Amino acid sequence: MMSFFDLRALPYCGRESLKMADLTTLESLLEMGFERNRAERAVASTGNQGIEQAMDWLMEHENDPDIDEPYKPPALAALDDDQTGMQEPSLGETTGVASGEGSQVGDTDKKPMMEDEKQQQVKRLEELMRVKQAERRERERAEELEKEKQRRKQGQELQQIRNKLQDDDMKKLAEMRRREKMEDKLARQRVKEKIARDREERAQKFGGGGTSTSVQPSPVSPTSQGLPPIKKEYDESRIQVRLLDGSTLTAVFKAQEPLAAVRVYVQVNGNTPEGQDFTLLSPYPRHVYTDLDMEKPLKELGLVPSAVLVVTKK
Numbered sequence: 001m002m003s004f005f006d007l008r009a010l011p012y013c014g015r016e017s018l019k020m021a022d023l024t025t026l027e028s029l030l031e032m033g034f035e036r037n038r039a040e041r042a043v044a045s046t047g048n049q050g051i052e053q054a055m056d057w058l059m060e061h062e063n064d065p066d067i068d069e070p071y072k073p074p075a076l077a078a079l080d081d082d083q084t085g086m087q088e089p090s091l092g093e094t095t096g097v098a099s100g101e102g103s104q105v106g107d108t109d110k111k112p113m114m115e116d117e118k119q120q121q122v123k124r125l126e127e128l129m130r131v132k133q134a135e136r137r138e139r140e141r142a143e144e145l146e147k148e149k150q151r152r153k154q155g156q157e158l159q160q161i162r163n164k165l166q167d168d169d170m171k172k173l174a175e176m177r178r179r180e181k182m183e184d185k186l187a188r189q190r191v192k193e194k195i196a197r198d199r200e201e202r203a204q205k206f207g208g209g210g211t212s213t214s215v216q217p218s219p220v221s222p223t224s225q226g227l228p229p230i231k232k233e234y235d236e237s238r239i240q241v242r243l244l245d246g247s248t249l250t251a252v253f254k255a256q257e258p259l260a261a262v263r264v265y266v267q268v269n270g271n272t273p274e275g276q277d278f279t280l281l282s283p284y285p286r287h288v289y290t291d292l293d294m295e296k297p298l299k300e301l302g303l304v305p306s307a308v309l310v311v312t313k314k
Contacts, residue, residue: 025051031122032129034058040071051125055132191264202236202252234305237298242310243270244278255304260294266311277314282307 028051029039042054045061061067234255239262241249251265263280272278281288282303289301298304 025054028121028125029054029058031118032125035068037068037070041067044071044073052128052132055125055129059132059136188264188268191261192268195261195265195268198254234299237304238306239298239303240306240308241266241270241280242308243272244311244313245271247271253298255299256297258295258297259289259301259303262298262309263294270311272311278311279314280309281312283310288312 025043025048026039029042030036034042038058039054042057042061046053046057236252237255238250238252241251241262243249243266249266249269251262253261253265259280266272266278266280279288279290293301298307303309
């Protein structure tokens with residue numbers, strides 16, 4: 001932008017043309033309802049390139065904190081008041097100085113605008129402003145749509161990450177359950193093999209083939225001298241189990257085997273539905289065996305040399 005001294009150095013015709021151009025843009029903005037401070041700042045900031053550039057600048061800088069402050073040209077604001085001896089002029093005064101003091105030719109050549117011409121110019125400028133505002137709204141809407149697309153894209157990527165983590169967790173849980181089922185199956189298989197081995201051992205020992213009964217030794221009668229009978233130690237127990245449907249199972253177990261072996265035997269050989277949980281009890285005297293009792297040997301529970309157990313739903 002030209003300084004104050006550069007404006008005074010312009011030729012007379014050049015100064016008059018600049019004055020007319022400045023006043024035309026400035027007056028147009030004032031006719032449209034803009035404040036003088038804003039209008040002067042817009043004209044100066046755009047280098048007086050026309051009304052469209054000034055309007056664009058106003059719409060882009062309408063939220064500036066100093067938009068309504070009086071405009072001070074940079075060159076004049078830098079001058080010291082003591083050296084100039086004058087008050088800092090506004091944009092209109094600056095253009096007046098640039099046009100030259102006492103000029104008459106420019107004043108006589110400039111014709112005042114008629115009222116209808118002013119109204120037409122104001123309408124044209126208002127229409128131009130509406131177009132500019134519509135363009136700005138369209139630009140803002142496009143930017144908002146682009147931001148929304150980016151937010152949706154980020155949301156989709158985040159959801160995909162969450163789904164992947166959830167799938168990984170489900171796979172880990174399924175693998176853990178599969179391992180637990182496999183371990184349970186192996187444990188059942190080991191129990192079955194142990195029961196089969198025990199059967200073979202009992203069959204070989206008692207020579208009963210596949211029978212599940214054992215020969216009970218005859219009781220020792222007391223001697224004629226009246227000595228107390230000798231208590232026999234049994235290392236096996238004959239267990240009869242009454243199932244839920246009324247049928248019975250009979251098997252011989254070691255006296256030191258836990259009650260859990262009887263329960264597993266019922267699970268394998270009985271007709272209990274798969275997945276049906278059950279427990280065992282003694283009818284006389286009535287006693288329901290707990291999970292803690294399942295770990296105790298048959299001898300400790302008083303189920304040697306024989307006992308009758310009943311299967312009940314848990």
